[in-house]
Amino acid sequence: MAESEQEQRILQAAEYALGTLEPRERSRFETQLMHDAEARRELAYWETRLGALGLALRPADPPAAVWDRVTRELGLESATPVAQNSETSARHSRSAANDSGPGMWRGLALVASVAALVMAGFLFTGSTERSAGPESPAAPAYASVVYDEPTGMSWLVTAHANSHKMTVVAMGDYEVPEGKVLRAWLKPENGEPVLLGKWPNTHGDHEMAVSDTAAQHMNEPAKLMVSMEDAGTSAQASVPSGKLMWTSPIARRTG
Known part of the structure; x- marks a missing residue:
């Protein structure tokens, strides 16, 4: 396999694991997974690596201001207010995804990559903002x-x-x-x-x-x-x- 093809497979597997592949590329990669053992192994590798980063993390809801800033930076619609019902929120999300095209997905790939780095930072260097209550589980050393x-x-x-x-x-x-x-x-x-x-x-x-x-x-x-x-x-x-x-x-x- 040519080096460029191998690099492309690695990139696709990583973005698939992050959930940032453009829909058409995602569909093609899923078809490839059915008959390409190398692609399946590459995907397993990235799922394992990315999964390991969040072992010590507890779920947390980011402030609304964070989502507002992300949508502004990516040129998407204004963030949907929390008070709206789930159906309206889903409609806004679909509209944003359809209107923005591949550029939006590439932007989200960058955001997701940064998020992975942040998770690694939580696991290995800790966070000064994390509460340290008596019942909080300690992060692995x-x-x-x-x-x-x-x-x-x-x-x-x-x-x-x-x-x-x-x-x-x-x-x-x-x-x-x-x-x-x-x-x-x-x-x-x-x-x-x-x-x-x-x-x-x-x-x-x-x-x-x-x-x-x-x-x-x-x-x-x-x-x-x-x-x-x-x-x-x-x-x-x-x-x-x-x-x-x-x-x-x-x-x-x-x-």
């Missing part, structure tokens, strides 16, 4: 995304500061050969791997215990590694003995 390119399978990983637990969200099922097991490792930038334990391969939320040694190393630059091991090998091994399947950097929250 560490996050990582493990992605298997051949299958499009991914895992979202988060952990809190001073915690001996790590949450792993498996976005689907990953087939492990009989007699094999996946094991996770923490690899400090300057140090030997530290065994975390068995890596989940079934869809859903999972918790993994984090040893004192691993917890200490998470405060340093480190990577998450997953290896495919023989099921009969010791669960107390000090280094991976099987095939290294995936390696992913661990992002540390700085604020």
Whole structure:
């Protein structure tokens, strides 16, 4: 595949995941997804990456002034008052979309991209405007995304500061050969791997215990590694003995 075609597929998958593809392009991309495995994998990648950014965020309604400014900047109709009923609001939204054409969608793509960056900022650097009440859940201090390119399978990983637990969200099922097991490792930038334990391969939320040694190393630059091991090998091994399947950097929250 030509480089330009690959770049176009990447861009379309990213915009599709954000919901900013122009309707005609969106329809063509959905048709492509039915017979193009590469497009499906690229879409899975972007859905996983963008989904990870909002793991620690709570829903919030932005002030009306924000929407007013967005519509002015994009040259759309004036923002619809909140007091109007949903049918009227929907009619105004459809009118704005139909009248503005591709230019409006490109503008929304820019807005959505900025929104993704803002979500990343919330997750990793915090927000000075976020309330810190006693019942507010703390944001994760560490996050990582493990992605298997051949299958499009991914895992979202988060952990809190001073915690001996790590949450792993498996976005689907990953087939492990009989007699094999996946094991996770923490690899400090300057140090030997530290065994975390068995890596989940079934869809859903999972918790993994984090040893004192691993917890200490998470405060340093480190990577998450997953290896495919023989099921009969010791669960107390000090280094991976099987095939290294995936390696992913661990992002540390700085604020």
